[in-house]
Structure formats: C-alpha cells, structure tokens
Amino acid sequence: MTVRGTGRGRRLGLTRQKVIAAAVTLIDRDGADAFSLRKLAVELDVENMSLYNHVPNKDALLDGVAETLLAEVEFPQNDTDGWQDRIRAHAAAFRTQAKRHPKAFPLVLTRPTCSPAALRALRSTLATLTDLRLTPEEGVHVLRSYTAFMIGSIMRELGHAIYLGSLDDQQLRQQGRDIAATGDPVLIAAAPHLAAGDHDTEFHYGLELLIAGLAARAGVPYDGGPARP
Template identity: 35%
Template sequence: MAARRRQGERAGLTADQVLDAAVALAERDGVEKLSMRRLAAEVGVEAMTIYHYVPSKDALLDGIVERVVAEAVRVPPDAADWQAMLVTYAYDLRASLLAHPSVVPLLATRPAVTTATARIVEGILEALGRAGLDPVNGLRLVHALTALVIGQLTTQGDGSDAGDDLAVDQERFPLLSQAVAGGAADPEARFAFAIEALVAGAAPAAGD
C-alpha cells in the first residue's frame, strides 16, 4: 500500500525537487528575490504546502548552500595525496559556483553548517589528520581555500582587472605594466597560482 501523503503535499513532489527548483529560481531571478511563496508557485503548490518540504526560509537557504557544496566535492578524500585532494576540492568548488553564480554571495555570507556539509568536511579533516595536520589547522585550511575561491569569484567580475587601465602608462607604472602584459590579470592563472601557493604553504604544518 502506498504511503499516505500528509495534508497539503503534492503527489510526486520531493524535497530534492523543491531544492532543485529553488536553485533554478535563484539562478533565474537572484537569491534576493527568492521567497517561499515564489518557490511554491514554481513547483505548483500552495504557499503553505511548501513548508511540508522545507520548514523555513533559513532551511531553504541552507539547502541551497548544501547543494552547491555537495556538488563540488565529488572525489573522496585521498590520504595518499592530501595536497591533490585539496586542489581538487578548490577547483570543483569553483566550477560549481561558476555554474551557479547567484549562489556566490549567499555562500560568502552563510556558512555551510548542514549535516551533509559537515560530513564532507569531516572526511577532508580525516584525510588531513592522516597526513599529520591537526583538526584545528585542517579546518583553517579548508576555510582558507573556500574563502579564496569565493573571493576570487566575487572580485573577478567580467574578467577585467584594475591594473589594465594603468598598463597604458608604461613609463609611470613599468612594473605593473609588465605584470599585466605578462598575464597577471588572467583569472585562471591567478587562481592556479593562489591555490598552489596556499596548499604548498600548508605542507610544513602537515609534516612534509
């Protein structure tokens, strides 16, 4: 016998589908315009019905953050190469946020503190612990990587750099002009440099 639906629930609708719709709605209209009423209309239920699937607006925002972070961490923590694991995490998080740009400011202001995201971080900390990094510094490293990813995406904008305007005056700013001409403003190269430097700098703390 099929399970009876609670009053107000729609047949065939799941919490995962509601979160998928929330992410899509945030991408289309922006997180700031996301509301429980608009989400309910998006999935075709009455406003109060949506609370059967997501208990509050805060829970909805947490669910969106969880979705993006969980999408980013696809590779199990690898104790044999913890540095590669962290680099993979950073690149996957960046790719996920590039796919969901409207979620970037949400993740920047809302810590990922759900059970699912805690499980992800726990696995990373276990791998870092086997490499000799204690949980305190391990979590600091994860936070630093996450902040670096969010920070670059937040300031990247359309890919332009403030130094580009100054580069035209080579006599006044010769070093800056040389740096920009050499590709220092390229977001891909800048990201790779920052991530590799951050992870390499953590090696002594991990016993390497």
C-alpha cells in the same frame, strides 16, 4: 481552519526535495536577490501556503538550497594520491560545483550550516592533510586559510567580489592615467598586469601558493604543481 492551497501541494506530490530543487533552478536563473517564495509558488503552480508544508520560511529554504548544493559536491575519494594532489582535487571539485550553479552557489559560501553535508565537506578537507601529521590545532588553521582562499576566489570568479581584472576599456584607460600620474614605479610596473586577468590562472596560482607555503612550513618537498593552465 483550513488553509487555502495546502491540499493542492499534497495532491501534486510536492515534497521538500522538489521545493528545494525548484528553488535552485529559479535562483540559478534569476539570482538570489530576486528570489521569493511567491515566485517559487508561481514556478511550481501552487498556492504560497502550500510551500509551508515543506519549509517554515524563506531562510530555511535558502539553507536547504545551500545544503543541497554542498551535498552534491563530488569530493575525491582516492586516498592513494599524495596530499598535494588531494588538495588540488578537492579544490577542483568545489570549484566545479560552484561554476555549475554560478548564481545559487554563493549561498553555500555565505550561509553558515552544521548540516551533514557541511560536516562531510569539513572532514574531506581535513582528510587531505593527514599525511602531514599536523596537530589538530594547526590542521584547523590550515583549514581556515584554505577555506578563506576558496571562498574569496570563487566569490570573485562568480562576480560577487572585487576583481581587479574586470574593468571595462574606459575604466582601464582611466586607471592607466591615474597610475601614470602617480609616478610610482611599483604601480607603473604592475599596471599592464592589473589590466588583464584570467580566473583559471589566478585560481591555479593562489592554490599553488598555499600548497607551497604549507609544504615549506611542514618541512616537506613541494612537488611543483601541475602545468599552468
């Protein structure tokens, strides 16, 4: 039996890479929740069934999008810097890619994968820690703590997690009244700072907190970090 539309995709030179690239563009424009294979087929001007020559289903395509975006992260290759600067450069590269694809990158953070790109990212993270001569077990603990910070910070910055500094004016006024009504001095002192937020400052602070804590645990000096943004 001939499936209608499959030959058309081949005649147009459709490949898995082109399908994934088009999916990235579509998700970056409309968001992952609005994405469908039908919309992608319209975008590519092919029949729906043409896509199945290259991806078996939507989940596989979304995995491909996540793998492609992760593979494009330009992790630093410079091994001459100290471990603290290597962690900063690694985090900056990951965050830069996330900001390039604010609607599509959450797929990288939420879809587990054992692809070559994922293993490369895993190794590059562990490689930043080699100067500390951690045991493999402790290295994995650090890896998981760092990953949790990166995922949480980036999801929050991209608008996919709660951020306390993102309230509108009316919400802020209500929050101020609610805090004042508690009479709690701890909450009252924090209130002005809860009402303001800057993603660059918060990311810098959280990353430096992690690096400083790791330096203290490893018994090595903390370099103080770069100037705050």
